[in-house]
Amino acid sequence: MAKLGVIHPDTLRQRVEGALRNAITTGVYRPGERLVERELCEELGVSRASVREALRKLEAEKLVNIVPHRGPVVATISLEDARQLYELRSLLEGFAANGFVGRASDEQIADCEAAAADLRRAAEGQDQNGVLQAKARLYDTILGNCGNTHVWEILRGLHSRINLLRATSLMDEERLPKSLAEIDSLIQSFKDRDAKKAEEISRLHVRNASKVAFGYLAAQEAEAGAAKA
Amino acid sequence: MAKLGVIHPDTLRQRVEGALRNAITTGVYRPGERLVERELCEELGVSRASVREALRKLEAEKLVNIVPHRGPVVATISLEDARQLYELRSLLEGFAANGFVGRASDEQIADCEAAAADLRRAAEGQDQNGVLQAKARLYDTILGNCGNTHVWEILRGLHSRINLLRATSLMDEERLPKSLAEIDSLIQSFKDRDAKKAEEISRLHVRNASKVAFGYLAAQEAEAGAAKA
DNA sequence: TATAATCATATTGCCAGACAAAATTGGTAG
DNA sequence: CTACCAATTTTGTCTGGCAATATGATTATA
Known part of the structure; x- marks a missing residue:
């Protein structure tokens, strides 16, 4: 391939x-x-x-x-925009995960597992770049085989807009341990071929990420407010 | 407003x-x-x-x-594309309906009801234009108050692409009676404030529309095949 | 002083025309 | 019928220009 x-x-x-x-x-x-x-x-x-x-x-x-x-x-993104974008992302990633479970080959699932392992290794080794790469591989594997090309594209757009918030990169590090655990259980749901569960976990994963992001955004805003005063 | x-x-x-x-x-x-x-x-x-x-x-x-x-x-749309676009549309319209029920005012729901009534009247009066208008009003009311602006935009895009198939306009007429019934039950779910049900009905509604569309597409293709032979 | 009218400047919106590079077409030779 | 080549079309990109609009500064006015 x-x-x-x-x-x-x-x-x-x-x-x-x-x-x-x-x-x-x-x-x-x-x-x-x-x-x-x-x-x-x-x-x-x-x-x-x-x-x-x-x-x-x-x-x-x-x-x-x-x-x-x-x-x-x-473009600037308001808090409300961010909320909506994360909401959509959650919906679509859940959908993708569900679709993936429904049609992925055992190999593809193994691929995900390998990517997740790489991810964990990179995380433990503080290899920031490796983390991103492994994450991308996992993401690509899931979305590329979820049975719906268009979701991919929409999500790409959502991601780039969410990235405008610039809260994610900072966020990532802090959230990594929890994030890794979530990904593990996601992979497990793949192996169990439990589509509904995969969907749920994906949605939760995004929601958790969004919570942390909003935490940062709130702090950011408080800071800005303080600076002004 | x-x-x-x-x-x-x-x-x-x-x-x-x-x-x-x-x-x-x-x-x-x-x-x-x-x-x-x-x-x-x-x-x-x-x-x-x-x-x-x-x-x-x-x-x-x-x-x-x-x-x-x-x-x-x-742009041309393959059958597979169409399938995926409808699939997405179903997901997003379901999501929108759910969101709408969760936050719509009684007035907005009444608006929907009125639009649905107009729709039925126009349909019975063979008023093609009226049908489109009432449909648009209903659609706008739901999507404009589903709590997520971005869904609106994405759906707009999906619609225009699906329209490229040109199977919809023909389709509409034949499907209208069933379509009307589905819309009635959708409105009912609004009035009952049953978000989950509204979501289900919306998804079903799109899926049914897609089935009819695919019927036309298949016929279209058979025709093209026959012409070639 | 605060506000309003005025003018200078920067920037966008749009156009015409030009030309190289690539694709399409049509024809010709193998 | 295929393969190659020339002629034509079409895109990709640039330059330079000008009117309309927005921005910012300045002056006049309340």
């Missing part, structure tokens, strides 16, 4: 799009920040046309808001 | 985007059809830049596929 991911985006606008998306999701451009077309052009060494086309894509993904005659701004 | 919908999209590209989206969803441009930039420019009387920006948006919505160096093509 050779999985050829996205190779070279061969058009310039695709690379621009990728560069901007990357800059936004990694926090180079911060939520609320204004993106001036000219500056982006210089920064990237491309024409306005290319930048503008790329921006339309990001607008559609809701990573940037474009107000007519005022230009693009990196 | 003044609901100011989208007024006049005040930028040209937004109007172009709307015009193209409209042309695609109403079947002026058919799935698989190639869209040549020049022709679109002439047709719409705008520059290539505007057309291209609009196309990026539609690409993101997956109403058109853009293959590098080959240009935009109206």
